[in-house]
Each structure stands twice: as structure tokens, then as C-alpha cells.
Amino acid sequence: MAIKSKILLVDDETAITTNLAPVLERAGFEVAVASEGEEALRKVSGTKPDLLILDVLMPKMDGREVLRHLRADGNWTPVILLTQVGDSVERAMALEEGADDYLNKPFDPHELVARIKAVLRRARPGQPPLTAGVQLVCEGLVIDRRSKRVHLNEREITLTPKALVLLEYLMTHPDELLSRERLLDVVWGWDYPVETRAIDTRISELRRVLDDDPNSPAFIETVSGQGYRFIGGVRIQDAHP
Amino acid sequence: MRKLWPLVYPIFLMIVAVILAVLFWRSVLPDLILVVRIDLGNLVFVGGVITAAAWIVLMVLWNRELTRSIDRVQYEAADEKRRFLRRLDHELKNPIMAIRAGLANLEGVSTGDVQKQALSSVEAQTLRLSRLSSDLRKLSELEMRPLEKTAVDINEMLSEAFNLAKDQPNANERELKLTIPQAPWPLPVIQGDRDLLFLVVHNLLDNAIKYTSPGNRIEVRAFEDGSTLVMEVADTGQGIPDDELCHIGEELYRGRGARGIPGNGLGLALVRSIIQRHGGQTIIRSRAAQGTVVTLRLPVHSQYKFTS
Numbered sequence: 153m154a155i156k157s158k159i160l161l162v163d164d165e166t167a168i169t170t171n172l173a174p175v176l177e178r179a180g181f182e183v184a185v186a187s188e189g190e191e192a193l194r195k196v197s198g199t200k201p202d203l204l205i206l207d208v209l210m211p212k213m214d215g216r217e218v219l220r221h222l223r224a225d226g227n228w229t230p231v232i233l234l235t236q237v238g239d240s241v242e243r244a245m246a247l248e249e250g251a252d253d254y255l256n257k258p259f260d261p262h263e264l265v266a267r268i269k270a271v272l273r274r275a276r277p278g279q280p281p282l283t284a285g286v287q288l289v290c291e292g293l294v295i296d297r298r299s300k301r302v303h304l305n306e307r308e309i310t311l312t313p314k315a316l317v318l319l320e321y322l323m324t325h326p327d328e329l330l331s332r333e334r335l336l337d338v339v340w341g342w343d344y345p346v347e348t349r350a351i352d353t354r355i356s357e358l359r360r361v362l363d364d365d366p367n368s369p370a371f372i373e374t375v376s377g378q379g380y381r382f383i384g385g386v387r388i389q390d391a392h393p
Numbered sequence: 394m395r396k397l398w399p400l401v402y403p404i405f406l407m408i409v410a411v412i413l414a415v416l417f418w419r420s421v422l423p424d425l426i427l428v429v430r431i432d433l434g435n436l437v438f439v440g441g442v443i444t445a446a447a448w449i450v451l452m453v454l455w456n457r458e459l460t461r462s463i464d465r466v467q468y469e470a471a472d473e474k475r476r477f478l479r480r481l482d483h484e485l486k487n488p489i490m491a492i493r494a495g496l497a498n499l500e501g502v503s504t505g506d507v508q509k510q511a512l513s514s515v516e517a518q519t520l521r522l523s524r525l526s527s528d529l530r531k532l533s534e535l536e537m538r539p540l541e542k543t544a545v546d547i548n549e550m551l552s553e554a555f556n557l558a559k560d561q562p563n564a565n566e567r568e569l570k571l572t573i574p575q576a577p578w579p580l581p582v583i584q585g586d587r588d589l590l591f592l593v594v595h596n597l598l599d600n601a602i603k604y605t606s607p608g609n610r611i612e613v614r615a616f617e618d619g620s621t622l623v624m625e626v627a628d629t630g631q632g633i634p635d636d637e638l639c640h641i642g643e644e645l646y647r648g649r650g651a652r653g654i655p656g657n658g659l660g661l662a663l664v665r666s667i668i669q670r671h672g673g674q675t676i677i678r679s680r681a682a683q684g685t686v687v688t689l690r691l692p693v694h695s696q697y698k699f700t701s
Contacts, residue, residue, distance in 0.1 A: 165487045171494035178501050258490040258523045261497040313541060314588075340588070350588055 156182040157272055158199060162192040162215065163207035163234065172261060179265045189213025193221060196229065202275070203268060207234045208246075216246060223250040228280045230271045232264075247324065248297060250284045256337065270328050282324045285388030291370065293362065294389060295323055309361050314339050315354050322358075322372065322382040331379040355380060403448035410441020475533050478644070482529040489526055492519050521657075528659045532644065535666055540586040547580045547615060547622065548573055550591050555613055558598040566607035567628075572614040581617055581693050589667045596660045597626040597687050603654050604685070605630030622693050627686035633679040641677055664689075 159181045163169050166187065173183045184199055186192040188210050196204065204222075206215030215233050222229065233246050233254040246254055252271045255264060275281065282288060288295050292305040297320060302309050311319065321338045322330070335351045355372060358364070364371045373383045417434030496516050504512070555571045558564055573580060594613075601611045605628050615624040633641055637648040642665045645658040664687075665675045673691035 165491065167491035168487060168494060171491050171498060174501075175494055175497045178498075256527070257486040258493055258526060261494050312543075350591070 156180060157203065157268075158182045158184065158201040159203050159205060159268065160184050160186060160192065160195055160199070160201040161205045162186045162189070162210070162218070163205075164188055164210045165207075168207075172264075175261045176265065176268070179268075181268070189215070189218045192218050196222065196227070201229065203230045203232065203272060205232050205234060205264070205268075216249060219246075219249055219251055223284065228284065230275045230281060232267060232271060234259075247283050247320075250281070252281050252283050253325075270325075274325070274328070280388065282326070282386055282388060287389040288323050288386050289389040290323060290326075290382075290384035290386045293323075293371065293384070295320060304362060311361060312354075312357065315357050315361075318351075318354050319358055322380070323384075323386050326382045326384065326386045329375055329379055329381050335380065351380075399452055400449065403445040403452070406448065407441055407445040410437055410445070414438035414441070474644075478529050478533045482526055482533065485522070485526045485529075489519065489522050493523065525657045525659075528657055532659055532663055532666065535589075535663065540589065540670060542584050543587055544582045545585045545587045545590060546582055547624070550587060551594060551613060551615060551624065554591055554594040554598060557595065558602065558611075561599075561602060563602050567602060567605055568608075568610045570610070570612045572612065574616050580615055581622060583622055583691060583693055585671050585691070586667075590671070593664045593667050593689065594624070594626070596664050600660060600687075601626055601628040601630065601685075603656065604628065604650065609684075617693060620693055622691045624689045624691075625686055627684065629684040632681040632683050632685050633677070634681040638677065638679060642675065 157180075159176055161169055161173060161176065161183055162185070163172075164187050169185045169187070173185055176183045184195060184201065186195050190213055192204070192206070193213075195201075204218075206218055208215040219231055219233070222231070228250075230252045231250070233251045235246065235254050235256055252274070253267050255267060286296065286298050288297065294303045296302075300316060302311060302316070302319065317339050318335060321335070332351045339351070339354065355374075359366060359369075359372060362371055366372075366374060369383065371382060371384045373381045375381055414434045414437045417437060418431060496512065496519060499512055551571065551573060555569070559569055598611070598613070605611060609629045611626070611628045613624075613626050615622065617623065631650050633648055633650070640646045641648065642661045643658075644662040647656065647658040651658075661675075661677075668675045668689055668691070671691055673689060676688040676690070677685065678688070679685035
């Protein structure tokens with residue numbers, strides 16, 4: 153029998169945890185629950201979960217603070233944040249602080265299951281996730297997430313702010329099918345008219361600037377009718393001294 | 394200037410002063426020495442002029458202060474509304490989340506037809522609440538996020554929104570027309586947030602399609618008159634009755650004719666908010682059973698300030 157992945161679900165709303173835990177259990181995970189930050193940190197050192205789901209707004213210690221504590225201790229257990237604020241800046245910061253993904257409430261519980269599976273698939277035990285990296289590299293493409301600069305084959309390229317957010321997300325979630333809706337949420341913070349081609353326009357912009365041929369891409373692949381995928385291999389680049 | 398009629402007072406005072414002065418100057422009061430009469434006359438005249446001038450200056454200052462106060466009150470009211478919407482959205486999220494998770498649990502349990510139907514109906518309503526919650530969030534966030542200012546090609550933006558609308562299922566049964574002038578020159582490029590402006594036009598077209606029946610016309614047009622870019626989305630649909638027209642841009646407001654049509658009454662509020670942040674105006678005109686036109690006016694020159 154396969155070993156079940158252990159999930160620690162942290163939210164101060166018991167109505168949410170008592171209903172969500174069974175859903176995750178039915179999806180094949182072993183679920184433990186905590187109702188606030190300090191309890192969560194205790195349980196992390198105790199049960200060593202494979203993934204944490206943290207609600208951002210909690211009394212005493214909120215999700216982001218728990219995340220900071222963990223990362224400061226060198227604990228790279230994957231974390232999915234449940235954000236409640238619609239602020240895209242906050243979300244971008246959350247990713248920079250070391251969260252692997254986030255989901256806006258209210259969400260479809262099945263979407264959470266899908267994200268958990270994707271994060272676990274990407275996780276490299278003991279090693280920091282791509283989202284922790286300051287500089288990410290794929291072939292000749294280098295993105296510095298702190299200074300927000302992108303270099304292709306040593307030459308700096310300029311991108312609009314939204315295209316940059318999009319590239320950053322693609323590179324921190326490589327080899328994962330990302331639907332247009334999800335990418336819209338990342339770039340925009342909400343699902344801007346669902347059928348819109350806003351994402352397609354930004355992808356075209358990225359392809360143009362990266363010199364990526366849509367028909368034989370090195371970086372971004374179109375999954376017909378579903379979304380996009382970053383197919384290049386991404387790794388964290390050691391910072392230059 | 395609001396209310397010019399208080400200026401009547403200083404003008405009246407001036408007239409009285411002039412009359413009195415004249416009376417003094419002339420020999421109306423014979424028992425006073427001529428010199429005294431003239432001095433008195435001058436005094437009254439000068440006194441009257443100074444008082445009237447002071448009055449006018451005070452009126453202007455008072456009026457400016459009044460306008461500023463009114464603007465401040467309006468701004469604070471809008472701010473309070475934003476905060477309310479954010480709080481409402483925040484309070485809705487958790488219960489809706491718990492319900493969705495509970496429903497996901499019920500799905501796993503095999504049930505009879507009656508339960509399945511009830512479950513599916515509850516799920517549909519929850520989804521509706523969920524969308525309302527996220528639309529409220531959109532609206533409150535929109536009024537705070539910084540605009541991404543670029544040069545927007547209006548022609549291209551309108552064409553894309555129009556083509557997207559044409560692709561919608563219902564649109565096949567309506568007559569859609571897009572008019573963009575090419576003579577004497579094409580539409581100006583304006584500084585704005587292209588995606589938000591696109592959202593505005595998309596929303597208006599979406600409404601036009603929703604509130605029209607097969608066979609109706611929907612027209613999109615734009616033109617510039619030197620200082621203003623004007624865009625219009627017009628339809629020959631059910632229209633909006635006079636008594637509802639003044640409320641139509643308010644959040645969550647839905648007219649009587651909107652019953653049975655999906656939507657949550659936030660679309661136009663979003664449109665108004667975006668256009669206002671671009672320094673423009675949204676005007677809605679409508680006749681019940683005839684049609685509706687939404688006019689967007691945006692300043693062309695970049696001197697106007699973005700509200701950020």
C-alpha cells in the first residue's frame with residue numbers, strides 16, 4: 153500500500169477544517185488539523201507533515217508568519233496559503249517569502265486537491281522549492297525575482313509588469329498545466345472575464361521577447377483548449393558573490 | 394459656483410450706497426454745509442464699495458471652502474463604502490468556503506435522486522454566492538490598485554472586445570455593428586490601463602447581449618471631438634424604466650427587468666469606477682421597451698490626473 157502523504161491543515165474556522173479534512177482524506181491524504189499558528193508550528197515539529205495548508209488571517213500568529221518561521225529555520229516543507237485578501241501584491245510577496253502556491257477563498261475543494269497533488273509532485277524533499285529561489289535559471293533565461301530583472305543569454309530584456317509576474321509564476325511552476333483562469337488570477341488577482349484573451353496576449357508578448365517559437369517551444373508550450381505549461385527545466389541559481 | 398444668488402446682497406448694498414451717496418452729494422439735505430455733505434457722500438460711497446467688495450471676497454472664499462468640504466464628504470463616503478464592501482466580502486468568504494467543503498463531502502455519499510437534485514441545486518446557489526463574493530472583492534480591490542498606464546490603441550481594444558462578444562452564443566441572434574472612424578484621422582491613442590478599459594467595454598457588451606432579445610441591434614461606436622474620446626455601446630433591448638435609471642450604476646442594484654437573467658448588479662459599478670479613475674464620465678440613457686445607450690467620455694490629453 154502506498155504511503156499516504158501527510159497534510160497539516162491550519163485554519164481558525166472550525167467549520168472549514170471539519171468539512172475540508174474529510175474531503176482531503178477521501179482524496180487519499182492523511183490529515184491533521186491546527187487552529188492557529190503556534191499550534192501549527194508545534195505540530196510541524198511533531199508530526200513532520202509533507203505539506204502545510206495555511207490560512208493567512210488567523211489570530212495570534214497568521215499563516216504568513218508561520219511560513220516565515222519555518223523558512224527561517226530552514227524548513228522547506230511545501231506550503232499552500234489560503235489567502236483572503238484580494239491584493240495581488242500580498243500574494244506576490246507570499247510567493248517570495250517561500251509559499252509554494254496560494255488559493256483564494258472561497259475555492260472549489262477539488263481545486264485544492266489538484267494543487268496539493270501538483271505541489272507534492274514538484275517537491276524535492278529537503279531542498280528548497282523553486283519559489284524560495286532568488287534567481288531562477290532555465291537554459292539561457294535567468295530571472296532575478298528580487299530585482300525583477302530578466303536576462304536572456306546575458307542580455308537584459310524588458311517586460312511589462314504583468315508579463316513579468318506571469319513569467320515568474322510559469323518558472324516557479326514548471327511542468328505543470330496552468331489553466332488560463334489560474335494564470336489570470338495570478339496576474340490579475342481575479343478571474344477577469346473568463347473567456348478573455350488577456351493571458352494569450354501576455355503569453356504572446358513573452359514569446360516574442362524570449363524568442364520562443366510557439367510551434368517548437370523551448371520555454372512556453374500551449375496546451376490546446378486548456379492553458380499553458382512551462383516546459384523548460386528550471387533550477388535555482390546560486391547567487392553570485 | 395454654487396448658488397450665485399447670495400451675490401444679490403452685496404450688489405444691493407452697492408446700489409443703496411450709491412443712492413445715498415448721490416443724495417448726500419446733491420442738495421437733498423439742505424441743513425448740512427456743502428463740504429460736510431460731500432464728505433458724507435464720499436464716505437457712504439467708499440464705505441459701501443469696500444463693504445460690498447469685502448462681502449464678495451468672503452462669498453468666494455466661503456464657496457471654495459464649501460466645495461472642498463463637499464468633495465471631502467463625498468470622498469469619505471466613497472471610502473466608507475469601499476471599506477464596507479471589503480468587510481462584507483471578508484465575512485462572506487469563510488461561511489461560503491465551509492459550505493462548499495461540506496457539499497464536497499456530501500458528493501462522496503451515494504444518495505437517491507431527490508437528494509442528488511437538492512444537492513445540485515444547493516451547489517448552484519453556493520457557486521452564485523461565491524461569485525458574488527469574488528465580484529465584491531474585485532470591485533473593492535479595483536478602487537485601490539495602481540493603474541498600469543500605457544498607450545492604449547482604442548481601435549484595437551474595441552475590435553477585440555467586439556470580436557469576443559460576437560463569439561458569445563447568444564450574440565448570433567443579435568445584429569452587432571462596430572463603427573470606428575478612419576476619417577479625417579484614426580482614433581487617438583490614450584494613456585490608460587488597457588486591460589481595465591477592455592473589461593469596461595466587455596462588460597457593457599455583455600449587458601447589451603443579456604438585456605436584448607433575438608433580432609435586436611447592438612451598436613458600438615467611438616469618435617473624438619478634439620479633447621474627448623467618446624465610446625458608446627447602444628442596444629435596442631428592453632431598456633431601463635425612468636424610475637430605475639438613477640440607481641442603475643449602484644452596487645448590487647438590479648432593475649425589475651433583470652429578474653431571471655444571471656448577474657449580480659456589480660458590472661456597471663465596475664465600469665463607472667474604472668472610467669472615473671481614468672478621469673472620465675459614464676452616462677447612461679435609456680427608454681423602456683426601446684433601448685439603452687451607455688456613453689463613456691475620456692479625456693484625450695494627458696494633463697488630467699489619474700486617481701491612483
